[in-house]
Amino acid sequence: MTTEPTEPTEPTVRRSSLSPATIAVAAGRPRREQGGPVNPPVVLSSTYVSRGVQEPGELLYTRMDTETWHPFEEALATLEGATEPGIVFGSGMAAIAAVFSFVAAGGKVVLPRHAYQVTLGFADDLAARYGVEVVRVDVADTDQVLAALDGADLLLIESPTNPMLEVADLPVLLAAARAQGVLTAVDNTFATPLGQQPLTLGADVVVHSVTKYLAGHSDVVLGAVVTNDPDLAAKVRAYRTLHGAIAGPWEVWLALRGLRTLALRVERSQANAAEIARRLAEHPLVEEVRHPSLPTDPGHERAARTMTGFGAILGLRPRGGREAADAVVEAVELWVPATSLGGVESSLERRRRFATESHTVPEDLLRLSVGIEDVEDLWADLDRALRTTVSG
Ligand SMILES: *Cc1c(COP(=O)(O)O)cnc(C)c1O
Numbered sequence: 001m002t003t004e005p006t007e008p009t010e011p012t013v014r015r016s017s018l019s020p021a022t023i024a025v026a027a028g029r030p031r032r033e034q035g036g037p038v039n040p041p042v043v044l045s046s047t048y049v050s051r052g053v054q055e056p057g058e059l060l061y062t063r064m065d066t067e068t069w070h071p072f073e074e075a076l077a078t079l080e081g082a083t084e085p086g087i088v089f090g091s092g093m094a095a096i097a098a099v100f101s102f103v104a105a106g107g108k109v110v111l112p113r114h115a116y117q118v119t120l121g122f123a124d125d126l127a128a129r130y131g132v133e134v135v136r137v138d139v140a141d142t143d144q145v146l147a148a149l150d151g152a153d154l155l156l157i158e159s160p161t162n163p164m165l166e167v168a169d170l171p172v173l174l175a176a177a178r179a180q181g182v183l184t185a186v187d188n189t190f191a192t193p194l195g196q197q198p199l200t201l202g203a204d205v206v207v208h209s210v211t212k213y214l215a216g217h218s219d220v221v222l223g224a225v226v227t228n229d230p231d232l233a234a235k236v237r238a239y240r241t242l243h244g245a246i247a248g249p250w251e252v253w254l255a256l257r258g259l260r261t262l263a264l265r266v267e268r269s270q271a272n273a274a275e276i277a278r279r280l281a282e283h284p285l286v287e288e289v290r291h292p293s294l295p296t297d298p299g300h301e302r303a304a305r306t307m308t309g310f311g312a313i314l315g316l317r318p319r320g321g322r323e324a325a326d327a328v329v330e331a332v333e334l335w336v337p338a339t340s341l342g343g344v345e346s347s348l349e350r351r352r353r354f355a356t357e358s359h360t361v362p363e364d365l366l367r368l369s370v371g372i373e374d375v376e377d378l379w380a381d382l383d384r385a386l387r388t389t390v391s392g
Pocket residue numbers: 091092093094116119158162187189190208209210211212221222223
């Protein structure tokens with residue numbers, strides 16, 4: 001199946017020397033023609049006029065390929081520094097399922113012990129149904145990860161991890177895995193391509209929940225796979241066609257629209273997160289705050305070395321345990337009590353309210369997704385909510 005955009009676009013900016021903030025705005029635009037649109041159109045068509053043998057690049061049927069995917073796939077790949085176009089999916093989990101398809105029955109997978117719950121659940125399902133060996137590791141413990149690689153088929157990493165925000169030494173882990181012939185995938189949802197480019201650091205595959213920062217407005221569910229390897233890209237495309245977890249054209253168009261402001265949103269939310277983390281660290285009603293921006297955070301030095309910025313997800317444990325954590329969620333008025341993350345609006349939840357959350361995650365841990373609101377308004381609301389936990 002072809003990977004070439006069939007809609008004429010501006011000459012590719014992949015492997016671009018432009019800065020990411022510029023790429024997010026400039027990539028995936030239609031060719032500049034007099035009277036032409038500056039944004040790509042949404043094409044709603046399940047099928048294409050077709051007879052006889054298909055020419056390369058000819059569209060046939062929308063489950064296989066459709067032109068409204070291409071500008072987003074082009075823009076995301078350029079942001080990740082990839083040589084192949086990205087491959088968009090109907091959700092982040094659909095993209096992750098495609099990556100797991102590289103592991104055969106009886107194979108071995110190495111995963112973070114703290115990671116997106118459904119990713120861990122998917123691996124457990126592979127273990128139960130296909131005898132896949134699943135090894136969960138502390139990604140911050142480089143020796144432990146290296147020791148687990150022996151005989152592995154896939155190393156799937158999150159860094160920073162969900163929801164504990166541990167930071168992995170990606171360059172070291174990815175190089176070691178490559179040397180042992182272990183396929184590597186990095187879920188780059190938390191860091192975004194502005195925070196780190198895993199392909200550049202040595203990963204074979206990057207996966208995204210586009211639902212989060214890339215689309216950025218909590219209005220679509222989408223995923224994507226990005227790779228430099230044409231064979232892997234062809235396999236992922238074939239997987240998408242076979243399994244059918246495809247993205248709708250409207251959603252992809254919205255994701256591209258969201259992507260245009262990625263740099264502004266990430267800059268603002270990271271700055272807000274670092275400021276809130278700094279204030280929480282001094283707050284009398286806070287037991288622990290986790291954010292790699294804090295000099296005392298275990299991941300600080302590593303993140304400072306391998307990432308641009310520290311992301312905008314915080315871990316917060318109020319004094320008073322689980323009841324206090326629940327009270328904070330009840331008391332906030334501006335922060336939205338909700339799961340998910342990466343939207344313009346700030347949100348929070350207590351992670352262990354889900355029975356499936358890893359039991360090594362503290363019961364009283366709140367995961368905060370810091371948005372782009374005014375930091376003083378966010379702080380006033382959070383500080384007031386923390387104070388209700390003692391005043392009752
Ligand atoms: C949300 C999320 C996913 C799953 O993505 P969906 O779009 O919800 O299917 C995977 N990984 C991480 C880190 C996430 O935050």
